[in-house]
Amino acid sequence: MKTFSLLTVLFLFASPLAATAAGAPQSDADCAALIERWATDPKAAPKQVINDCKDQLAQAAALPVAAAPARIAAVDPCAGPGAADSVLCWGPWASVAPAAGFTEDPSQQPIPDREICDARTGQCQPLLAAVPPEPPLGSCTPGTPCGFATIVSGTAFTDDAEDTAFGRFDMAPDSTRFSIAPESGGENIESVAMTTYADGPGYIRASGSEGDILSYLNASMEQDGEGQALIASDLWAHGTLESARSGRFAWGVATSQAGLDTLNAGNVSLNFAGAMGVDPATVGSMTIAFGTNPTWTGSWTNPAYSFGAGGTVSGADLISQPGQFTSNVNAAQSFVQGALVGEQGGPRGIAHIIDVTVEGQGRIKDIGLLREVIGTSVINP
Structure with missing residues (x-):
């Protein structure tokens, strides 16, 4: 016996056009019901079918019939002996609406939106709305400072991936203090008050x-007209000589909601690129496609490896989707998280972290502030 798809079964049982096609045999009960419906809805059946039904009922009036079943069927065609063959009696399909419309049956339980149903058991898988994944290090609120950091023991600033942790990074706009909240929890790393020094165009040093207890910050930074930091990245260190910790950071002020709304309304794509912090030989490149459902794609290229990823954009947050990593990445053990920082007309970038397991390379943890590639913004079709 052939197995029909649910769509085929629904069509065969639920389509009024199939049931009332010219020449299709109709029971007397069906004809009576069709004529009654046709009187108020001329589209209920083709005119030829109605004429055939009228002729059929006229002939049936001259034949002896069982009165009781006929009277019941005239009121309820599903109560008569021909109910099983009637197109008006749905049987197990009572909760399924015909293609021409639906008359609510108060005796039926509400049916949720469904994606796949088994006609034999009535079991269905609910249709679930897509929900963006939760960023591993928490969300960045539009219009507020947001950053990430790597954390290693000692003052070398980098270490093996297994000995490197991530944290949320924040700093004062005048660069005199910074703080780091480790992803693993525990006590925050809080710098002491620092004094800042210019260290060439676009660079500052701060120490205290x-x-x-010593605190140190070295940053490639872009500032506003009042000397307040807008985006920054590079090195940090804090602690005593015996218990110091250090790492890399990428920071900025997350794009405001008004700025995000403008980008999405314009359906534009923005491109970003730059060297990563832990291994500067790795160059990252990311594109954000704004619109009703904004998305991002990216690639990271190193002399020893390369991989790609993609995902969703929610507010200022960027988070990877497992199914969008390239095939050389163990997606179940990998993620990319970032945030769009800066505003149109000023410095803009993507502060982000990568934690990926690449075939032939093992686990890689890195951080970077990719700068906007000016002159490559395009309007999406």
């Missing part, structure tokens, strides 16, 4: 001490 309280007793034997």
